[in-house]
Amino acid sequence: MKSKIYCEVCRVAFVYREEPAVGKVVICTVCGAELEITDLEPEVRVRRFPQDPETEIRNRSENYARLRDYTFNEDKELVIEGLIGKHEMYGDFYCPCRFDNIPENICPCLETRMGDVKRMGHCF
Ligand SMILES: [Zn+2]
Structure with a gap:
């Protein structure tokens, strides 16, 4: 199937x-x-899958890291907090490190999905 x-x-x-x-x-x-x-x-x-925003973004980032074999750096909690803040203000998990709240910047952002972490060793 x-x-x-x-x-x-x-x-x-x-x-x-x-x-x-x-x-x-x-x-x-x-x-x-x-x-x-x-x-x-x-x-x-x-x-x-309906779940509270913090659980959603934590699960998504853990799943994404596991799928790509990435590990989190010491900024993890800061970024998660920023993502939750952006969700509260703008209704979705836009990257807290980027100015534009556009679909391409929803975490994991398009650049990250296109291999930025592999190229630069970390996401934006
Ligand atoms: Zn997807």
């Missing part, structure tokens, strides 16, 4: 290789977001 799932967080479709079921929580392999399956037909659809 192979389905394509569109992630509303990173706006990319990824391949899901397990049996999908409504209510099942899957992790986006591109950004680490936790997604809950809501429909199977005509295609597998998901929504962000």
Whole structure:
């Protein structure tokens, strides 16, 4: 079984290789977001798994780091706090290190997903 799932967080479709079921929580392999399956037909659809903002961003960043084999540096808690603050003010986890609150800057930001950490040794 192979389905394509569109992630509303990173706006990319990824391949899901397990049996999908409504209510099942899957992790986006591109950004680490936790997604809950809501429909199977005509295609597998998901929504962000509902959870409190702090749990959501902590799980997403842990998942993302695990998927990419990245480790957190000493700024982790500062960045998490900044992400929670941006979520409170602007409604999503925009990078606290960046000025523009645009979809490309939702954590993990587009540059990070495109390999910035590999190139520079850390994210922006
Ligand atoms: Zn995603």
